[in-house]
Amino acid sequence: MSTGDPGCTATSQIHAGYEPQAPYRPIAVPIYQTAAYEFPDYASARRMFALEEPGFTYSRTGNPTVAVLENRIAALDGGVGALATATGQAAVAVALLSLVRGGQHIVASSKLYGGTVDLLTDTFADFGIEVSFADPADPGAWRAVVRPTTRAFLTESIGNPLATLQDLPAIATAAHDAGVPLVVDNTLATPALYRPLDHGADVVVYSATKFLGGHGTTLAGAVVDGGRFDFAAYPDKWPQITRPKRRYGGAILWERHGHGAYLALARSKYLHDLGPSLAPASAAQILQGLETLDIRVARHGQNTREVIQFLAGHPAVAAVHHPSTPGHPQAELLARDFPAGAGSVFSFDLAADQEHVGPFIDRLRLFKLVANVGDTRSLVAHPASMTHCRLSPEQRAGAGITGSTIRLSVGLEAAADLVADLDLALAPLAGVAEPTGGPLAAVGHAGTGA
Ligand SMILES: Cc1ncc(COP(=O)(O)O)c(C=O)c1O
Incomplete structure:
Protein backbone atom coordinates (compact mmCIF):
# COMPACT_ATOMS: atom_id res chain seq x y z
CA MET A 1 0.00 0.00 0.00
CA LEU A 290 10.19 2.38 8.73
CA GLU A 291 8.71 -0.99 7.80
CA THR A 292 5.21 0.32 8.62
CA LEU A 293 5.69 3.95 7.56
CA ASP A 294 2.99 4.23 4.90
CA ILE A 295 0.35 2.42 6.98
CA ARG A 296 1.04 4.59 10.02
CA VAL A 297 1.08 7.82 8.04
CA ALA A 298 -2.27 6.95 6.42
CA ARG A 299 -3.84 6.29 9.84
CA HIS A 300 -2.30 9.48 11.33
CA GLY A 301 -3.88 11.35 8.40
CA GLN A 302 -7.30 9.77 8.84
CA ASN A 303 -7.36 10.62 12.56
CA THR A 304 -6.19 14.15 11.78
CA ARG A 305 -9.09 14.72 9.40
CA GLU A 306 -11.55 13.80 12.17
CA VAL A 307 -9.80 15.93 14.79
CA ILE A 308 -9.69 18.93 12.44
CA GLN A 309 -13.36 18.55 11.58
CA PHE A 310 -14.19 18.67 15.29
CA LEU A 311 -11.89 21.60 16.10
CA ALA A 312 -13.01 23.63 13.10
CA GLY A 313 -16.59 23.70 14.33
CA HIS A 314 -15.81 24.40 17.99
CA PRO A 315 -16.68 27.85 19.44
CA ALA A 316 -13.56 27.85 21.65
CA VAL A 317 -11.26 27.51 18.61
CA ALA A 318 -10.38 30.70 16.74
CA ALA A 319 -8.41 29.15 13.86
CA VAL A 320 -7.07 25.80 12.71
CA HIS A 321 -3.76 25.96 10.86
CA HIS A 322 -3.86 23.07 8.44
CA PRO A 323 -4.05 23.34 4.66
CA SER A 324 -7.04 20.96 4.58
CA THR A 325 -9.34 23.47 6.33
CA PRO A 326 -11.94 25.15 4.10
CA GLY A 327 -10.67 28.27 2.36
CA HIS A 328 -7.08 27.80 3.51
CA PRO A 329 -4.66 29.90 1.41
CA GLN A 330 -2.55 26.82 0.64
CA ALA A 331 -5.47 24.61 -0.43
CA GLU A 332 -4.29 24.70 -4.06
CA LEU A 333 -0.77 23.65 -3.12
CA LEU A 334 -2.24 20.83 -1.05
CA ALA A 335 -4.29 19.58 -4.00
CA ARG A 336 -1.35 19.92 -6.40
CA ASP A 337 1.51 18.47 -4.35
CA PHE A 338 0.09 16.54 -1.38
CA PRO A 339 -2.61 14.21 -2.73
CA ALA A 340 -2.32 12.00 0.37
CA GLY A 341 -2.63 14.95 2.78
CA ALA A 342 -0.42 17.43 4.62
CA GLY A 343 0.30 15.33 7.66
CA SER A 344 -0.81 15.09 11.25
CA VAL A 345 1.20 17.83 12.99
CA PHE A 346 -0.61 21.16 12.99
CA SER A 347 -1.72 23.94 15.27
CA PHE A 348 -4.87 25.69 16.30
CA ASP A 349 -5.51 28.93 18.17
CA LEU A 350 -7.73 28.99 21.22
CA ALA A 351 -10.34 31.73 21.09
CA ALA A 352 -9.13 32.78 24.52
CA ASP A 353 -6.10 34.47 26.10
CA GLN A 354 -2.83 32.69 26.90
CA GLU A 355 -3.87 32.40 30.58
CA HIS A 356 -6.35 29.69 29.48
CA VAL A 357 -3.69 27.64 27.67
CA GLY A 358 -2.21 25.95 30.74
CA PRO A 359 -5.54 24.83 32.27
CA PHE A 360 -6.70 23.61 28.82
CA ILE A 361 -3.56 21.51 28.36
CA ASP A 362 -3.78 20.16 31.91
CA ARG A 363 -7.36 19.00 31.31
CA LEU A 364 -6.24 16.77 28.40
CA ARG A 365 -5.82 13.12 29.29
CA LEU A 366 -5.03 11.31 26.02
CA PHE A 367 -3.03 14.08 24.34
CA LYS A 368 0.22 14.00 26.29
CA LEU A 369 2.18 17.18 26.96
CA VAL A 370 5.41 16.25 25.22
CA ALA A 371 8.10 18.09 23.22
CA ASN A 372 7.95 15.66 20.33
CA VAL A 373 5.86 14.81 17.29
CA GLY A 374 5.34 11.77 15.09
CA ASP A 375 4.75 9.29 17.91
CA THR A 376 2.04 6.58 17.90
CA ARG A 377 0.65 8.52 20.87
CA SER A 378 -1.16 11.85 20.44
CA LEU A 379 0.90 14.76 21.73
CA VAL A 380 0.23 18.38 22.59
CA ALA A 381 2.65 21.29 22.97
CA HIS A 382 2.54 25.05 23.46
CA PRO A 383 5.06 26.39 20.91
CA ALA A 384 5.38 29.87 22.45
CA SER A 385 6.62 28.45 25.76
CA MET A 386 8.20 25.22 24.52
CA THR A 387 9.59 24.43 21.03
CA HIS A 388 9.67 28.06 19.88
CA CYS A 389 10.33 29.76 23.24
CA ARG A 390 13.74 31.16 22.25
CA LEU A 391 12.41 32.98 19.18
CA SER A 392 12.15 36.76 19.49
CA PRO A 393 8.59 38.15 19.54
CA GLU A 394 9.16 39.32 15.93
CA GLN A 395 10.35 35.86 14.84
CA ARG A 396 7.36 34.25 16.55
CA ALA A 397 4.98 36.69 14.86
CA GLY A 398 6.70 35.96 11.52
CA ALA A 399 6.20 32.26 12.16
CA GLY A 400 2.49 32.89 12.84
CA ILE A 401 2.67 31.70 16.46
CA THR A 402 0.63 33.49 19.13
CA GLY A 403 0.35 32.91 22.87
CA SER A 404 -2.87 30.99 22.22
CA THR A 405 -1.42 28.67 19.57
CA ILE A 406 -1.52 24.98 20.51
CA ARG A 407 0.34 22.31 18.51
CA LEU A 408 -1.04 18.80 18.13
CA SER A 409 0.63 15.67 16.80
CA VAL A 410 -2.27 13.34 16.15
CA GLY A 411 -1.44 9.73 17.00
CA LEU A 412 -2.85 6.35 16.12
CA GLU A 413 -5.47 5.98 18.88
CA ALA A 414 -9.19 5.71 18.04
CA ALA A 415 -10.24 9.06 16.54
CA ALA A 416 -13.43 9.13 18.63
CA ASP A 417 -11.36 8.96 21.84
CA LEU A 418 -9.13 11.82 20.66
CA VAL A 419 -12.13 13.99 19.83
CA ALA A 420 -13.72 13.18 23.20
CA ASP A 421 -10.50 14.20 24.98
CA LEU A 422 -10.37 17.55 23.17
CA ASP A 423 -14.09 18.06 23.71
CA LEU A 424 -13.78 17.68 27.48
CA ALA A 425 -10.75 19.96 27.68
CA LEU A 426 -12.33 22.66 25.49
CA ALA A 427 -15.77 22.60 27.14
CA PRO A 428 -15.03 25.09 29.95
CA LEU A 429 -13.59 27.49 27.36
CA ALA A 430 -16.75 27.68 25.28
CA GLY A 431 -18.06 30.21 27.82
CA VAL A 432 -15.00 32.46 27.87
CA ALA A 433 -14.21 32.25 24.15
CA GLU A 434 -14.49 35.35 22.03
CA PRO A 435 -17.47 34.89 19.69
CA THR A 436 -16.02 33.45 16.47
CA GLY A 437 -19.06 33.95 14.26
CA GLY A 438 -19.58 30.29 13.52
CA PRO A 439 -17.65 27.51 11.87
CA LEU A 440 -14.04 27.83 10.90
CA ALA A 441 -14.71 28.59 7.24
CA ALA A 442 -15.86 32.01 8.37
CA VAL A 443 -13.07 32.53 10.90
CA GLY A 444 -10.06 32.65 8.63
CA HIS A 445 -6.59 31.40 9.32
CA ALA A 446 -4.82 33.93 11.46
CA GLY A 447 -1.08 33.74 11.23
CA THR A 448 -0.60 31.52 8.20
CA GLY A 449 1.10 34.50 6.58
CA ALA A 450 -0.33 33.90 3.16
C1 LIG B 1 11.08 19.72 11.55
C2 LIG B 1 12.15 19.28 12.51
N1 LIG B 1 13.43 19.23 12.12
C3 LIG B 1 14.42 18.85 12.96
C4 LIG B 1 14.15 18.52 14.26
C5 LIG B 1 15.28 18.11 15.18
O1 LIG B 1 15.25 16.73 15.31
P1 LIG B 1 15.81 15.93 16.62
O2 LIG B 1 14.91 16.29 17.74
O3 LIG B 1 15.73 14.51 16.18
O4 LIG B 1 17.20 16.40 16.85
C6 LIG B 1 12.83 18.55 14.72
C7 LIG B 1 12.52 18.20 16.13
O5 LIG B 1 11.43 18.43 16.60
C8 LIG B 1 11.80 18.94 13.82
O6 LIG B 1 10.51 18.99 14.21
Missing part, protein backbone atom coordinates in the same frame (compact mmCIF):
# COMPACT_ATOMS: atom_id res chain seq x y z
CA SER A 2 1.30 3.43 -0.87
CA THR A 3 -0.16 6.63 0.54
CA GLY A 4 0.04 8.38 -2.79
CA ASP A 5 3.60 8.70 -3.97
CA PRO A 6 4.71 5.90 -6.26
CA GLY A 7 8.29 6.36 -5.08
CA CYS A 8 7.48 5.40 -1.52
CA THR A 9 6.52 1.80 -1.84
CA ALA A 10 5.69 -0.60 0.91
CA THR A 11 8.25 -2.90 -0.65
CA SER A 12 11.14 -0.43 -0.39
CA GLN A 13 10.40 0.49 3.20
CA ILE A 14 10.71 -3.20 4.11
CA HIS A 15 13.44 -4.42 1.76
CA ALA A 16 15.56 -1.62 0.27
CA GLY A 17 19.24 -1.71 1.15
CA TYR A 18 19.33 -5.18 2.71
CA GLU A 19 19.92 -8.68 1.40
CA PRO A 20 20.37 -11.46 4.02
CA GLN A 21 23.92 -12.81 3.90
CA ALA A 22 25.32 -16.31 4.45
CA PRO A 23 25.98 -18.24 6.59
CA TYR A 24 22.90 -17.43 8.76
CA ARG A 25 20.90 -15.25 6.34
CA PRO A 26 19.14 -13.27 9.17
CA ILE A 27 15.86 -11.94 7.83
CA ALA A 28 15.94 -8.89 10.14
CA VAL A 29 18.85 -6.48 9.75
CA PRO A 30 21.56 -7.55 12.24
CA ILE A 31 22.81 -5.02 14.77
CA TYR A 32 26.56 -4.71 14.22
CA GLN A 33 27.42 -3.50 17.71
CA THR A 34 31.05 -2.78 17.00
CA ALA A 35 33.15 0.35 17.28
CA ALA A 36 35.70 -0.72 14.65
CA TYR A 37 36.60 -3.29 11.99
CA GLU A 38 39.65 -5.45 11.41
CA PHE A 39 41.41 -4.53 8.18
CA PRO A 40 42.26 -7.48 5.96
CA ASP A 41 45.85 -6.25 5.65
CA TYR A 42 48.03 -3.16 6.01
CA ALA A 43 47.70 -2.10 2.35
CA SER A 44 43.87 -2.12 2.59
CA ALA A 45 43.99 -0.06 5.77
CA ARG A 46 46.12 2.55 3.99
CA ARG A 47 43.81 2.69 0.96
CA MET A 48 40.66 2.90 3.08
CA PHE A 49 42.07 5.68 5.24
CA ALA A 50 43.04 7.57 2.08
CA LEU A 51 39.40 7.13 0.93
CA GLU A 52 40.72 5.33 -2.16
CA GLU A 53 38.86 2.15 -1.29
CA PRO A 54 35.37 1.95 0.25
CA GLY A 55 34.76 0.05 3.47
CA PHE A 56 34.06 0.40 7.17
CA THR A 57 36.99 1.59 9.24
CA TYR A 58 35.42 2.95 12.44
CA SER A 59 31.74 3.29 13.36
CA ARG A 60 31.93 7.05 13.74
CA THR A 61 31.93 7.35 9.93
CA GLY A 62 30.07 4.18 8.98
CA ASN A 63 28.51 0.97 10.28
CA PRO A 64 26.79 -1.87 8.37
CA THR A 65 23.49 -1.57 10.30
CA VAL A 66 23.48 2.19 9.90
CA ALA A 67 24.33 1.77 6.20
CA VAL A 68 21.15 -0.27 5.62
CA LEU A 69 19.12 2.58 7.12
CA GLU A 70 20.99 5.09 4.95
CA ASN A 71 20.35 3.11 1.79
CA ARG A 72 16.71 2.53 2.67
CA ILE A 73 15.98 6.21 3.30
CA ALA A 74 17.85 7.16 0.11
CA ALA A 75 15.72 4.65 -1.85
CA LEU A 76 12.47 5.97 -0.37
CA ASP A 77 13.40 9.53 -1.31
CA GLY A 78 14.92 8.80 -4.72
CA GLY A 79 18.36 10.07 -3.65
CA VAL A 80 21.83 8.89 -4.70
CA GLY A 81 22.76 8.24 -1.07
CA ALA A 82 22.16 9.22 2.52
CA LEU A 83 24.02 9.86 5.74
CA ALA A 84 22.49 8.93 9.09
CA THR A 85 23.12 11.07 12.16
CA ALA A 86 22.48 10.80 15.89
CA THR A 87 19.61 13.33 15.77
CA GLY A 88 17.64 15.43 13.33
CA GLN A 89 19.38 18.49 14.72
CA ALA A 90 22.74 16.98 13.70
CA ALA A 91 21.37 16.20 10.23
CA VAL A 92 20.36 19.84 9.67
CA ALA A 93 23.72 21.08 11.01
CA VAL A 94 25.86 18.65 8.96
CA ALA A 95 23.81 19.24 5.78
CA LEU A 96 24.33 23.01 6.05
CA LEU A 97 27.94 23.01 7.31
CA SER A 98 28.87 20.97 4.21
CA LEU A 99 27.70 23.96 2.12
CA VAL A 100 28.27 27.08 4.21
CA ARG A 101 31.21 28.42 6.21
CA GLY A 102 31.93 31.53 8.29
CA GLY A 103 31.37 34.75 6.37
CA GLN A 104 28.77 33.09 4.15
CA HIS A 105 25.00 33.22 4.18
CA ILE A 106 21.84 31.08 4.24
CA VAL A 107 18.32 32.03 3.15
CA ALA A 108 15.83 30.20 5.35
CA SER A 109 12.07 29.98 5.66
CA SER A 110 10.54 32.20 8.36
CA LYS A 111 8.40 29.20 9.41
CA LEU A 112 10.83 26.63 10.79
CA TYR A 113 11.07 24.33 13.79
CA GLY A 114 12.38 26.39 16.74
CA GLY A 115 15.49 24.26 17.24
CA THR A 116 16.55 24.98 13.66
CA VAL A 117 16.04 28.70 14.30
CA ASP A 118 18.26 28.39 17.40
CA LEU A 119 20.94 26.66 15.31
CA LEU A 120 20.82 29.33 12.61
CA THR A 121 20.57 32.43 14.76
CA ASP A 122 22.78 31.47 17.69
CA THR A 123 25.29 28.66 17.05
CA PHE A 124 25.80 29.40 13.35
CA ALA A 125 25.99 33.12 14.18
CA ASP A 126 28.86 32.25 16.56
CA PHE A 127 30.57 30.59 13.57
CA GLY A 128 30.13 33.77 11.50
CA ILE A 129 27.42 32.23 9.30
CA GLU A 130 24.66 34.70 8.51
CA VAL A 131 20.98 34.00 7.85
CA SER A 132 18.09 35.90 6.28
CA PHE A 133 14.55 34.64 6.81
CA ALA A 134 12.03 34.76 3.97
CA ASP A 135 8.30 34.05 3.80
CA PRO A 136 7.83 30.59 2.27
CA ALA A 137 4.60 31.85 0.63
CA ASP A 138 6.58 34.41 -1.40
CA PRO A 139 9.41 32.98 -3.57
CA GLY A 140 10.22 36.55 -4.67
CA ALA A 141 11.14 37.38 -1.06
CA TRP A 142 13.81 34.65 -1.21
CA ARG A 143 15.36 36.12 -4.36
CA ALA A 144 15.36 39.59 -2.79
CA VAL A 145 17.64 38.57 0.11
CA VAL A 146 20.20 36.56 -1.90
CA ARG A 147 23.78 37.81 -1.46
CA PRO A 148 26.99 36.96 -3.32
CA THR A 149 27.90 34.94 -0.22
CA THR A 150 24.66 32.90 -0.16
CA ARG A 151 25.42 29.17 -0.22
CA ALA A 152 22.12 27.46 0.70
CA PHE A 153 18.34 27.83 0.81
CA LEU A 154 16.56 25.99 3.66
CA THR A 155 12.88 25.25 4.21
CA GLU A 156 10.51 22.61 5.64
CA SER A 157 8.18 20.79 3.22
CA ILE A 158 5.46 21.00 5.89
CA GLY A 159 6.35 23.71 8.38
CA ASN A 160 6.44 23.04 12.12
CA PRO A 161 4.15 24.02 13.88
CA LEU A 162 1.60 25.56 11.47
CA ALA A 163 1.68 22.91 8.72
CA THR A 164 2.78 25.60 6.27
CA LEU A 165 3.19 24.51 2.64
CA GLN A 166 4.99 26.34 -0.14
CA ASP A 167 5.50 26.29 -3.89
CA LEU A 168 8.71 24.26 -3.66
CA PRO A 169 9.54 24.26 -7.41
CA ALA A 170 9.39 28.09 -7.36
CA ILE A 171 11.74 28.28 -4.36
CA ALA A 172 14.03 25.68 -5.98
CA THR A 173 14.20 27.81 -9.13
CA ALA A 174 15.11 30.86 -7.03
CA ALA A 175 17.87 28.82 -5.34
CA HIS A 176 19.20 27.48 -8.62
CA ASP A 177 19.12 30.94 -10.22
CA ALA A 178 21.31 32.02 -7.28
CA GLY A 179 23.61 29.03 -7.97
CA VAL A 180 22.94 27.33 -4.62
CA PRO A 181 21.23 24.09 -3.51
CA LEU A 182 17.84 23.91 -1.82
CA VAL A 183 17.85 21.91 1.43
CA VAL A 184 14.41 20.69 2.56
CA ASP A 185 13.52 19.35 5.99
CA ASN A 186 10.93 16.65 5.18
CA THR A 187 10.42 15.50 8.78
CA LEU A 188 6.68 16.15 9.04
CA ALA A 189 5.83 14.86 5.55
CA THR A 190 8.09 11.79 5.21
CA PRO A 191 8.48 10.21 1.77
CA ALA A 192 5.05 8.62 2.34
CA LEU A 193 3.43 12.00 1.66
CA TYR A 194 6.02 13.98 -0.29
CA ARG A 195 9.42 13.50 -1.92
CA PRO A 196 11.14 16.91 -2.09
CA LEU A 197 13.72 15.69 -4.64
CA ASP A 198 10.84 15.20 -7.11
CA HIS A 199 9.88 18.86 -6.64
CA GLY A 200 13.25 20.53 -7.17
CA ALA A 201 15.06 20.08 -3.85
CA ASP A 202 18.74 19.07 -3.88
CA VAL A 203 19.19 17.79 -0.33
CA VAL A 204 16.59 16.40 2.10
CA VAL A 205 17.02 16.25 5.87
CA TYR A 206 15.07 14.38 8.51
CA SER A 207 14.52 14.10 12.16
CA ALA A 208 14.02 10.31 11.97
CA THR A 209 13.06 10.58 15.65
CA LYS A 210 9.56 11.45 14.40
CA PHE A 211 7.52 9.52 11.81
CA LEU A 212 10.36 7.50 10.23
CA GLY A 213 10.92 5.70 13.55
CA GLY A 214 7.36 6.47 14.57
CA HIS A 215 7.33 4.99 18.06
CA GLY A 216 8.90 7.78 20.09
CA THR A 217 11.72 5.57 21.32
CA THR A 218 14.82 6.69 19.44
CA LEU A 219 16.62 9.84 18.34
CA ALA A 220 18.03 9.81 14.79
CA GLY A 221 18.49 11.98 11.72
CA ALA A 222 19.34 11.66 8.05
CA VAL A 223 20.70 13.71 5.15
CA VAL A 224 19.68 12.53 1.67
CA ASP A 225 21.50 13.78 -1.42
CA GLY A 226 19.60 14.03 -4.70
CA GLY A 227 22.98 14.05 -6.47
CA ARG A 228 21.78 16.53 -9.09
CA PHE A 229 23.28 19.81 -7.92
CA ASP A 230 26.19 20.63 -10.23
CA PHE A 231 28.89 21.96 -7.88
CA ALA A 232 31.34 21.97 -10.82
CA ALA A 233 29.25 24.65 -12.56
CA TYR A 234 30.38 27.14 -9.87
CA PRO A 235 33.84 25.87 -8.87
CA ASP A 236 34.82 29.09 -7.07
CA LYS A 237 31.78 28.86 -4.82
CA TRP A 238 32.52 25.32 -3.64
CA PRO A 239 36.28 24.93 -3.10
CA GLN A 240 35.58 22.24 -0.48
CA ILE A 241 34.26 20.04 -3.32
CA THR A 242 35.93 21.27 -6.50
CA ARG A 243 39.54 22.08 -5.40
CA PRO A 244 42.38 19.76 -4.31
CA LYS A 245 42.29 19.17 -0.54
CA ARG A 246 45.32 18.33 1.55
CA ARG A 247 43.05 16.27 3.78
CA TYR A 248 42.35 13.92 0.84
CA GLY A 249 45.98 13.69 -0.29
CA GLY A 250 45.45 16.52 -2.77
CA ALA A 251 42.45 14.79 -4.39
CA ILE A 252 39.40 16.71 -5.60
CA LEU A 253 36.17 15.28 -4.15
CA TRP A 254 34.20 16.12 -7.28
CA GLU A 255 36.65 14.18 -9.46
CA ARG A 256 36.74 11.23 -7.11
CA HIS A 257 33.05 10.99 -6.16
CA GLY A 258 31.19 12.96 -8.87
CA HIS A 259 27.63 13.52 -7.75
CA GLY A 260 28.38 11.67 -4.50
CA ALA A 261 30.92 14.37 -3.53
CA TYR A 262 28.59 16.33 -1.26
CA LEU A 263 27.80 13.29 0.90
CA ALA A 264 31.46 12.20 0.84
CA LEU A 265 32.35 15.60 2.30
CA ALA A 266 29.56 15.43 4.89
CA ARG A 267 30.71 11.99 6.03
CA SER A 268 34.50 12.25 5.80
CA LYS A 269 34.74 15.75 7.29
CA TYR A 270 31.71 16.70 9.38
CA LEU A 271 30.58 13.30 10.66
CA HIS A 272 34.24 12.38 11.15
CA ASP A 273 35.33 15.61 12.84
CA LEU A 274 32.22 16.49 14.87
CA GLY A 275 31.08 12.91 15.58
CA PRO A 276 27.25 13.07 15.68
CA SER A 277 27.04 9.45 14.52
CA LEU A 278 24.02 7.18 14.81
CA ALA A 279 24.39 4.13 17.07
CA PRO A 280 23.69 0.78 15.33
CA ALA A 281 21.00 -0.20 17.87
CA SER A 282 19.24 3.10 17.16
CA ALA A 283 19.46 2.47 13.42
CA ALA A 284 17.78 -0.92 13.96
CA GLN A 285 14.93 0.78 15.89
CA ILE A 286 14.36 3.26 13.07
CA LEU A 287 14.51 0.45 10.48
CA GLN A 288 11.81 -1.41 12.36
CA GLY A 289 9.62 1.68 12.42
